[in-house]
Amino acid sequence: AQTVTQSQPEMSVQEAETVTLSCTYDTSENNYYLFWYKQPPSRQMILVIRQEAYKQQNATENRFSVNFQKAAKSFSLKISDSQLGDTAMYFCAFMKQFGDDKIIFGKGTRLHILP
Amino acid sequence: GAVVSQHPSRVICKSGTSVKIECRSLDFQATTMFWYRQFPKQSLMLMATSNEGSKATYEQGVEKDKFLINHASLTLSTLTVTSAHPEDSSFYICSAKTGDNQPQHFGDGTRLSIL
Numbered sequence: 001a002q003t004v005t006q007s008q009p010e011m012s013v014q015e016a017e018t019v020t021l022s023c024t025y026d027t028s029e030n031n032y033y034l035f036w037y038k039q040p041p042s043r044q045m046i047l048v049i050r051q052e053a054y055k056q057q058n059a060t061e062n063r064f065s066v067n068f069q070k071a072a073k074s075f076s077l078k079i080s081d082s083q084l085g086d087t088a089m090y091f092c093a094f095m096k097q098f099g100d101d102k103i104i105f106g107k108g109t110r111l112h113i114l115p
Numbered sequence: 116g117a118v119v120s121q122h123p124s125r126v127i128c129k130s131g132t133s134v135k136i137e138c139r140s141l142d143f144q145a146t147t148m149f150w151y152r153q154f155p156k157q158s159l160m161l162m163a164t165s166n167e168g169s170k171a172t173y174e175q176g177v178e179k180d181k182f183l184i185n186h187a188s189l190t191l192s193t194l195t196v197t198s199a200h201p202e203d204s205s206f207y208i209c210s211a212k213t214g215d216n217q218p219q220h221f222g223d224g225t226r227l228s229i230l
Contacts, residue, residue, distance in 0.1 A: 035218055043206060045159075045221035091158060097216055101147060105158045 002027045004094050006106035013082055014114050020067075021077045021109045023092030029053075031097035034068065034075045039108075040088040048090070051075065053097070079111075087113045118142055119211050121222025129230055130201060136194045136225045138209030144189035145211035149219060150182075153206040165192040199229045 003026045013019040025034070036048040051059045051068050058066050063083075067076045079086055092106040118141040126134050138148055146167045151159040163184055164172040171184035181203075183195040192211075196203050206226050210219035 033216070033218070037221075042223070043208075043226075044223045045208065045210070047218050047220070050218055095218075100164065101212060101216075101219075102149075102161060102164070103219055107158045110156075 002029070002094050002096070002104045004092050004104050004106035006090075006092050006109050008109045009107070010110040010112070012112040012114055015082060015084060017082055018078060018080045019082055019111065021079075021090050021092075021111065023075045023077070023106055025073050025075065025092070025094050025104075027073070027094065027096075029096050033095045033097060034066075035093040035095070035103070036064070036066070036075075036077045037091045037093055037105075038086075038088045039091065040085075045091075049077065082113045084113050084115060087111060117213050117220045119209065119220050119222040121209050121225055123225060124223060125226045125228075127228045127230065128199065131198055132229075134196045134199055134227060136196075136207055136209070136227075138192045138194070138211070138222050140190045140211045140220075143211075143213050145192075145213070146189060148186060148192040148209055148211045150184060150192075150194050151208045151210070153208060153224075155206075159208060162194075167192075196227065199227070201229045203227065204229045 005024045032053045034051045038046045038048045049061045063080045089108045091108045094104045120139045122137045148165040150162045162177045165184045165186040167186045173179045186192040208224040210221045
């Protein structure tokens with residue numbers, strides 16, 4: 001069975017700073033996808049970034065980037081130049097590439113961007 | 116693109132009432148949709164996988180007679196909470212995939228409160 005662990009329940013940083021959210025996972029699969037989802041106070045789940053396990057290059061989406069370490073089963077999210085609108089709950093998630101398309105979510109990290 | 120609409124966004128009703136929640140994919144066809152439940156300050160818990168034209172697949176511990184799922188078309192899945200009780204109060208979220216090995220896109224969620 002796959003598991004996703006987020007060890008930081010809550011974090012706070014000043015606006016414009018860079019913050020890194022950690023995530024580790026456990027799986028015996030070789031082909032899979034990893035995601036970071038954002039859930040702001042409005043409660044909608046928004047896909048922030050996606051990484052295919054077969055790609056060595058780390059995914060990047062504007063101010064969001066990941067540090068994917070496959071051997072270490074680590075998938076951290078870096079938010080650069082943080083903005084007040086980044087305040088949200090962030091979930092790390094795992095999905096097998098060839099399977100039932102179920103997503104396994106971590107417990108989340110609540111991120112507060114302070115003015 | 117890839118918009119998922121969930122309705123209603125908020126429901127307050129008396130104990131014993133049955134409540135139907137709709138999940139629609141607005142600009143794509145979804146053969147598979149997912150229903151999640153989220154307790155306050157917790158992660159998403161997968162309840163069931165909804166398959167168009169066939170029976171839903173429920174996760175262990177989820178009562179299929181309590182949470183009825185119907186996926187009658189490629190753009191609509193419904194979750195009916197039958198004879199709802201206060202312990203069923205929660206945030207329910209649906210999601211849908213645009214294709215194989217694609218990330219799930221989430222609806223805005225439904226906050227269900229049973230008095």
